[in-house]
Amino acid sequence: NAGVMQNPRHLVRRRGQEARLRCSPMKGHSHVYWYRQLPEEGLKFMVYLQKENIIDESGMPKERFSAEFPKEGPSILRIQQVVRGDSAAYFCASSPLLGQNTGELFFGEGSRLTVL
Amino acid sequence: QQQVKQSPQSLIVQKGGISIINCAYENTAFDYFPWYQQFPGKGPALLIAIRPDVSEKKEGRFTISFNKSAKQFSLHIMDSQPGDSATYFCAVTGTASKLTFGTGTRLQVTL
Numbered sequence: 001n002a003g004v005m006q007n008p009r010h011l012v013r014r015r016g017q018e019a020r021l022r023c024s025p026m027k028g029h030s031h032v033y034w035y036r037q038l039p040e041e042g043l044k045f046m047v048y049l050q051k052e053n054i055i056d057e058s059g060m061p062k063e064r065f066s067a068e069f070p071k072e073g074p075s076i077l078r079i080q081q082v083v084r085g086d087s088a089a090y091f092c093a094s095s096p097l098l099g100q101n102t103g104e105l106f107f108g109e110g111s112r113l114t115v116l
Numbered sequence: 117q118q119q120v121k122q123s124p125q126s127l128i129v130q131k132g133g134i135s136i137i138n139c140a141y142e143n144t145a146f147d148y149f150p151w152y153q154q155f156p157g158k159g160p161a162l163l164i165a166i167r168p169d170v171s172e173k174k175e176g177r178f179t180i181s182f183n184k185s186a187k188q189f190s191l192h193i194m195d196s197q198p199g200d201s202a203t204y205f206c207a208v209t210g211t212a213s214k215l216t217f218g219t220g221t222r223l224q225v226t227l
Contacts, residue, residue, distance in 0.1 A: 033215075041220070042218060043160065043205065043217045048214055095213045103162070103165035103207070103215070104162045104213075107160050109158055109159050110158075
């Protein structure tokens, strides 16, 4: 049973370009979460999605950032017009159905974005 | 956003010693208090978690102590090993399994 798959693992963009990060949750998991980790800092919640629905985007910057989790295919975190401050590791996590809150999310290995 | 304060920021422990990491939270409406372990270049992984109606949970060398009245919980690593060298994050979780993490503790276990 494959874990949470993220790609690309490393991405380099120049200021003003777009970054697209993809996440395939674990099999059977219908909930996806995106977190951002700045160098030497903790993980900050960005957005929580179910299939075709954004449930909680309270941690996502209002501009330039968007996320989706379509009916088919991976979840995508999109950053438009990247700036140097967007350089970070972006982690995706998944969990199974609600009602099984055990404090456990299953994380991918992250996508490391570098903005030149 | 909910605050979770974690200390110390870094910790050096000799092999065989006890590592202790502390966390304090502000809100009481949480379901679980997990600890995550992260190795360099990897994603975090659940190490151990405790419910708020339990004061202590032990799994092997890892123990969580929970003080509900003080809104504090801590991770104890007994007989620390070099392989335990990693960054540890406490977290709180409420509705929808959303995790709010502490700032992390970088643990180094020396020989």
